[in-house]
Amino acid sequence: MQTHDVRPAPGSRHKRKRVGRGNASGHGTYSGRGIKGQKARSGNDLRPGFEGGQMPLIRRVAKRGFNNARFRTEYEAINLSRLAKFEANAEVTPESLLAAGIVRDDKKPVKIMGDGDLDRPLRVRAHKFTASARRKIEEAGGTVEEMGLAAG
Numbered sequence: 263m264q265t266h267d268v269r270p271a272p273g274s275r276h277k278r279k280r281v282g283r284g285n286a287s288g289h290g291t292y293s294g295r296g297i298k299g300q301k302a303r304s305g306n307d308l309r310p311g312f313e314g315g316q317m318p319l320i321r322r323v324a325k326r327g328f329n330n331a332r333f334r335t336e337y338e339a340i341n342l343s344r345l346a347k348f349e350a351n352a353e354v355t356p357e358s359l360l361a362a363g364i365v366r367d368d369k370k371p372v373k374i375m376g377d378g379d380l381d382r383p384l385r386v387r388a389h390k391f392t393a394s395a396r397r398k399i400e401e402a403g404g405t406v407e408e409m410g411l412a413a414g
Contacts, residue, residue, distance in 0.1 A: 335411065338370040340388075342395055343378025350382040356389075356409075371411055380404065 281293035295302040300314075311318050344364050348354055356372045359365040365372060374386060376394025383403035389411055391399075396406050 336370055337373035337390060338365050338367055339373050339375050340364060341375045341377040342380050342398055345374075345380060345384060345386070346378075348382075348384055351385070353385045353387065355387045371409075374399075 279289060279294075280287065281289040284290045292302070300306060301308070311320055313319070340359065345354060347362050347364065348358075352358075356365060356368065359372060360368050371389035373390040374388045374392065374395040376392045376398055380398050380402040383405075384399065385405050385407070386399055387407045387409055389409050391406055391408060399406050
């Protein structure tokens with residue numbers, strides 16, 4: 263096969279619709295715009311969401327509450343039960359969690375949640391801990407070190 267033998271798949275290429283080229287083309291007279299009305303006129307520039315002067319849906323629907331998505335800190339939440347992968351007395355850091363495949367996004371700070379039990383002592387370093395996670399780690403004989411968030 264040569265490059266000049268290559269053809270697009272049948273049906274993948276379409277001819278451009280040439281409107282206003284006579285009735286025999288199927289797109290003559292009104293050129294696919296219908297008869298009269300605002301959208302049939304030239305210079306029609308209706309913005310998305312415009313409903314003909316009727317109060318638009320986006321303005322009719324009540325908006326309540328406060329959304330802090332722009333400045334919110336999103337954490338990578340890890341349950342205590344997931345730390346069972348580590349050997350006793352191992353140091354658990356965000357880097358080791360990433361290497362073990364427990365953390366997906368290394369850009370997010372790590373928060374250790376208290377779901378599950380811990381049966382071995384671990385040295386856990388993370389950005390945040392829930393009170394129950396902190397208690398369970400210390401009860402198992404481990405240590406907790408909060409790293410704090412990097413400014414920025």
